[in-house]
Amino acid sequence: MSQSPLASAENQTASVMLPAASNLPWRLLRLLNIYRLLLGILVVLVYAGGSSRLLGTSDPNLFLWTGIVYLSFCVLTAFSLHARRPGFAMQAQIVLVADIIAVMLLMHASGGPTSGLGGLLFVFLVAGSVLIPWRTSLMFAAVAALLVLADHTYLILFGAATPAGYVQVGLLGLILFIAALSGSYMGRRLRESEALAVQRGVDLQNLAQLNDYIIRRMRTGVVVVDQEDRVRLINEAALANFNKPREHNLSISGLSPRLKQELDGWRKDNYQHAASFNSEDGKPVIPHFTQLTPESNAGTLIFLEDSSLMSEQVRQMKLAALGRLTGSIAHEIRNPLAAISHANQLLAESSELHGNNRRFTEIIAEHALRMERMVETILQLSRREATRAEELELDPWLRDFVAEFRDRQGLDGQALAVRMETQDDVRVRVDPAHLYQIAWNLSENALRYGRSADGGMPLIEYRIGPLAVPGGIELAILDRGAGVPEDIAEHLFEPFYTSNPRGTGLGLFIARELCECNRARLAYERRAEGGSCFRIQFGTSESWLT
Numbered sequence: 092m093s094q095s096p097l098a099s100a101e102n103q104t105a106s107v108m109l110p111a112a113s114n115l116p117w118r119l120l121r122l123l124n125i126y127r128l129l130l131g132i133l134v135v136l137v138y139a140g141g142s143s144r145l146l147g148t149s150d151p152n153l154f155l156w157t158g159i160v161y162l163s164f165c166v167l168t169a170f171s172l173h174a175r176r177p178g179f180a181m182q183a184q185i186v187l188v189a190d191i192i193a194v195m196l197l198m199h200a201s202g203g204p205t206s207g208l209g210g211l212l213f214v215f216l217v218a219g220s221v222l223i224p225w226r227t228s229l230m231f232a233a234v235a236a237l238l239v240l241a242d243h244t245y246l247i248l249f250g251a252a253t254p255a256g257y258v259q260v261g262l263l264g265l266i267l268f269i270a271a272l273s274g275s276y277m278g279r280r281l282r283e284s285e286a287l288a289v290q291r292g293v294d295l296q297n298l299a300q301l302n303d304y305i306i307r308r309m310r311t312g313v314v315v316v317d318q319e320d321r322v323r324l325i326n327e328a329a330l331a332n333f334n335k336p337r338e339h340n341l342s343i344s345g346l347s348p349r350l351k352q353e354l355d356g357w358r359k360d361n362y363q364h365a366a367s368f369n370s371e372d373g374k375p376v377i378p379h380f381t382q383l384t385p386e387s388n389a390g391t392l393i394f395l396e397d398s399s400l401m402s403e404q405v406r407q408m409k410l411a412a413l414g415r416l417t418g419s420i421a422h423e424i425r426n427p428l429a430a431i432s433h434a435n436q437l438l439a440e441s442s443e444l445h446g447n448n449r450r451f452t453e454i455i456a457e458h459a460l461r462m463e464r465m466v467e468t469i470l471q472l473s474r475r476e477a478t479r480a481e482e483l484e485l486d487p488w489l490r491d492f493v494a495e496f497r498d499r500q501g502l503d504g505q506a507l508a509v510r511m512e513t514q515d516d517v518r519v520r521v522d523p524a525h526l527y528q529i530a531w532n533l534s535e536n537a538l539r540y541g542r543s544a545d546g547g548m549p550l551i552e553y554r555i556g557p558l559a560v561p562g563g564i565e566l567a568i569l570d571r572g573a574g575v576p577e578d579i580a581e582h583l584f585e586p587f588y589t590s591n592p593r594g595t596g597l598g599l600f601i602a603r604e605l606c607e608c609n610r611a612r613l614a615y616e617r618r619a620e621g622g623s624c625f626r627i628q629f630g631t632s633e634s635w636l637t
Contacts, residue, residue, distance in 0.1 A: 113284060114178055116222055120186070121172050121293055123218050127165040127190070130211070134158030134197065146201040148210070149250070154200035161193040184227065187219040191235050195242060203246045204239055209263045212239075220274025221281065232271035236264030269611065312376070312395030315383070316343050320351065321564050327414045329395055332376055353378050354391065358587055367398050425466050432459045480609060485517045485525070487568065493553065517555055519564050519629040525605040526627075529613070530568065532598040533625045537570035540623070564629045571622040575615065583615055 137146050138155045147154030168186055171177070191212065200207040213233050220228035243260045246252035297532060306313055312329030316322055322341040333347050344351040349368050357380045368375045375398040383390050436446070439452040537551045552569040575583060586600040599613075606613040611631035618624050 111378075116183075117172065117175065119218070119222060120183065121169075122178070123215075124165055124168050124172060124186070126214075127186075131158055131162030135162065140183070146197070146206065149202045150200040154197060157193055157196040164193075165188055166290055171595070172211070179439055183219065183222045186233055187215060187223070191220070191231065191238065195238050198239075199242050199246075203250070203252055203256070204243050204260050204263055204276065205252070205474055209239060212263075213266055216267055216270040217274040217277075220271045221278035223278075225272070225279070226274035228271040228275050232267045234268050239263055239267075241355070312393075312396065312397075312399070314346070314350075314393040315390055316354070316393065317390040320344065320354075322346060323390060327400075332397075350378060350395075354380065358391075376474070423464075428459060428462055428466065432456065432463070442529040445571070453460070479522050480520050481522055481523065482518050482520055485519055485564065488523070488526075489530075489553055489555065489566070496531065499540065513532075517564055518558065521609045521611065521629060522605075525609055528564075529602045529605050529627060532602045533568045533627075536598065536625075537568055537572075537623070540570065540572045547550065566627040566629070567624055568627075569618065569622060569624045571618075571620075574617045574621060574623050580615060580617070584613070 134154065136147075138151065138158065163428055168182075170416045171182060181543055194208060197211075198204065200204055201208055210357065216228065216232055216235065219231065224232075236274050240257075243252060244258055247254060247256075269351050273480075306324070307326045309326060309438050310328055313324070313326045314322060314329050315324040320343045323342060325341070326336075326344070329346075333350075335341070335346055343354060351370075367375050377398050379394040379396060381392040381394075383392055394613045435455045439449065439456070444452065534551060550571050554567040554569070556565055556567070557563065584603045586597055603613045606627060612626075612628040612630075614626045614628060616624050616626070
């Protein structure tokens with residue numbers, strides 16, 4: 092089974108790939124590593140300052156080697172961050188451990204917590220807590236606070252520190268926990284904002300793809316042109332109207348000179364109503380123009396409306412009225428008509444009728460029979476069964492039909508010439524009964540009106556050939572008569588319209604209705620060498636699946 096366009100659109104929307112994992116955490120790690128590099132360089136420069144340095148006074152060698160090792164570690168970390176190996180979570184925890192150890196050593200070499208280097212732990216814990224889970228960040232804050240406490244205790248026992256420094260140590264430990272909690276909160280909000288932004292991006296991407304699918308598949312032609320008359324967007328319906336392939340750098344004049352003329356006229360007067368014109372595929376098109384954001388000169392949006400749809404709506408209204416009419420035909424028209432015909436027959440049998448009076452009864456009988464045929468045709472149209480399409484091999488079917496048509500008309504090859512041009516193994520999907528009625532109506536018309544002006548015998552031609560649409564097939568029925576005048580041709584398929592006083596005006600109307608029921612199209616054209624050509628253009632097999 093084939094997919095519907097809606098299912099196809101849903102599949103396309105579902106197939107939109109989610110964005111790759113966010114690069115934001117890695118960027119934060121890189122920025123933090125740059126900060127570490129600067130800190131390592133600063134440590135080396137402080138040591139190079141000699142006796143004037145303010146830090147590293149307790150143990151200068153420890154201060155120097157800590158700075159050198161820390162700087163080397165930052166360089167190695169830069170390469171691992173570029174390669175993203177090991178994973179993000181492990182790298183974030185490793186560098187935070189290294190930060191705590193390095194700061195503790197620098198602080199110890201500079202005289203303990205009173206040196207003021209404990210503030211570096213605040214920076215590293217806030218930045219690290221943004222990148223790791225909050226429980227892990229609290230664990231690191233607790234470890235850092237314990238190390239600060241242990242270092243101060245060590246300095247009390249073996250150095251010059253005093254117990255009064257415990258107050259500063261306690262405050263520093265509290266600040267470290269606050270740093271961990273605040274960093275975790277910021278990290279959670281950052282991840283939520285990022286997830287929301289990613290979801291919005293996916294939604295916008297899906298919506299853009301769905302909008303693009305709808306615009307390209309909609310039946311109304313859509314064209315967007317810029318101020319230089321270059322086509323920026325065009326859907327499949329507009330390309331089909333002008334029989335143009337999709338190409339780059341297409342201009343509006345290259346698409347349709349007539350559309351360019353209408354656009355220029357609209358630009359001169361925005362209230363001007365564009366005129367309808369026939370596109371390259373023969374459909375009447377009405378363009379509608381809309382300016383896109385006039386303040387930015389974004390261009391012009393053009394809708395190409397197929398005016399044949401409006402004509403189709405009018406025709407459907409006529410059919411609805413005809414359907415309501417057929418409901419009352421049997422009682423309101425057929426029964427009185429039967430009474431008139433019966434009374435006329437009795438009157439014709441009277442021996443008192445002579446001369447012109449008997450001719451009047453013949454006229455009544457003739458027109459009553461014509462009305463009876465019209466009523467019967469309308470009732471057949473209203474009672475028509477649903478289409479039962481099947482795959483039909485057109486060439487043998489056409490040969491059988493031509494033989495039957497000639498036999499039932501009581502004509503031989505001398506009275507009726509039939510020329511056939513067919514292709515072997517041509518298959519169409521159609522209701523055979525409907526196709527038989529269509530071909531019969533068209534053949535009767537060709538037989539009635541197909542006699543040439545010199546009085547020669549009627550010639551009916553049947554041709555089977557391909558259409559411009561890939562997979563399309565047409566059956567053409569041609570004659571060599573006088574053709575249909577132009578003023579009549581435009582009303583050819585309207586119900587009850589006929590130039591023959593004996594006709595009902597429903598033959599071609601029914602033929603076209605049956606064609607549309609079978610996803611086919613019945614078209615008329617006047618032959619250049621004289622005569623008429625009716626083309627039954629069958630739909631492709633894919634059109635029956637939509």
